[in-house]
Amino acid sequence: MLDIDQVIAEIDGAGTLEALEALRIQYLGKQGSISGLLKTLGGMSPEQRQIEGPKIQTLREGATTALAARKDALETAALDARLAAETIDLSLPAPASPRGSVHPISQVMDELAEVFADLGFAVATGPEIEDDWHNFTALNMPESHPARAMHDTFYFPDRNDAGREMLLRTHTSPVQIRSMIETAKANPGGAPLRIVAPGRVYRSDSDATHTPMFHQIEGLVIDKGIHLGHLKWTLEAFLKAFFERDDIVLRLRPSYFPFTEPSIEVDVGYSSTGGRRVVGGSGDAPGHAWMEVLGSGMVNRHVVTAGGFDPDEWQGFAFGIGVDRLAMLKYGMDDLRAFFDGDVRWLSHYGFSALDVPTLSGGVGTPV
Structure with missing residues (x-):
């Protein structure tokens, strides 16, 4: 033992x-x-x-x-x-750690808000799940309008308490209607209104320049004595500030939108350098061309009425811009679908450092 x-x-x-x-x-x-x-x-x-x-x-x-x-x-x-033998050299650099970055859409949204704030616009928001009255009817789109078709719009099977069809908003224009109604209620005689409505919108479409979900920013001005000259100056001041170039040249073309009359498509001149489109100069100049960037127009009388304003006393203009396409144009991106792929390699290439994001170097002129 x-x-x-x-x-x-x-x-x-x-x-x-x-x-x-x-x-x-x-x-x-x-x-x-x-x-x-x-x-x-x-x-x-x-x-x-x-x-x-x-x-x-x-x-x-x-x-x-x-x-x-x-x-x-x-x-x-x-x-x-x-522990007694080891020491820490505090002069050595810290090991690299993963860093997040600002998505290009977020960066462009901030830039747009900065520009329009200088122009005196307030930011307005609204629900992404809308009813067909705010999304279509109040914007002078009858039930037979093609935009209501199932191949363009994501509808819900249920209706709201008022019996209206529910859908994912196809533009941020319903925010304009809601803002007009709220302003008219607060001021029965009407009051000036100057807003931009940024946000996500949804349409049944997908290719290199379209996605089922994308971002828009729309602007609305309601006041007395508003005319096309105010609209042109606002858009010109905005585009010059956003692209940070003084040689932006606009071309206004007549078009049709049910919620504006007259309606205007806005083109800018650009040239191609190294496969990238660079905005600036006249589209009629050698080596240049015209490119459509946004739609706009004077607010239709029916829309002014639906918003609770007297169209004989109050006029206004509106415009709509695709934020994703503006980001592609300013920062040289070629495929809209990559914005939503979640690929960190793409974000590390196109994203912005959270500690060193670019800011607009120039402001805009005196608001209208």
């Missing part, structure tokens, strides 16, 4: 973790001496087992406890020695 005091003494005398592991195997391993004693219990008589069993079990528990205590002491000593 092994002497328990001798076993514990050997364990306490182990100077390294490797030596301690060797003793564990020697005594408690499958072929260890204490494990061998435990195996002999099966061949003993009941009387012998009652005498020898407790002795062997005490030996096993004593060895196990001594091994655990010595291991803890050796690991603590090793850690103390390592």
Whole structure:
């Protein structure tokens, strides 16, 4: 029979973790001496087992406890020695860590808000789930209008409490209607209104320049004596400030939108450099062309009336711009679908540092 005091003494005398592991195997391993004693219990008589069993079990528990205590002491000593030997060089640069970046859409939204704030516009918001009255009817779109068709609009199966069809808004123009109604209620005689409505919109379309969800910013001015000259100046001042170029040239073309009359498509001159479109100059100049960037016009009388204003006293203009396309044009991106892929490689290339985002270097002129 092994002497328990001798076993514990050997364990306490182990100077390294490797030596301690060797003793564990020697005594408690499958072929260890204490494990061998435990195996002999099966061949003993009941009387012998009652005498020898407790002795062997005490030996096993004593060895196990001594091994655990010595291991803890050796690991603590090793850690103390390592902490005493190691030092930290505070002059070394910190290891690189992952950094987030500002999405181009967020950056362009901030730039647009900055420009229109200088022009005296307030930001208005509204629900993305709309009813067909705010999204279509109030904007002078009859039920037969193609924009109401299922292939363009995401409809919900249920109607609201007023019996109106519910849908994902196809533009941010409903925000204009809601803002006009709120203003007319607060000021029964009417009041000037100057807002921009940025946000997500939804249409059933997908290719390199269209996605089912995209971003728009629409503007609305309601006041007395408003005319096309005010609209042209506002758009020209906005585009010059956004693209940070003084040589922006606009071309206004007659068009049709049910919510404006007259309606105007706005083109800008551009040239191609290295496969990238660069805005600036006249589209009629050599090496240049015209590119449509937004739609606009004078607010239709029916829309003014739906908003709660008297169209014989109040006039206004409105415009709508695709934020995603503005980002593509300003920062040289060629596929709208990449904005929503969630590819961090794309974001690391086109994204903006959260600590060093660009700002518009120039402001705009005196508001209308």
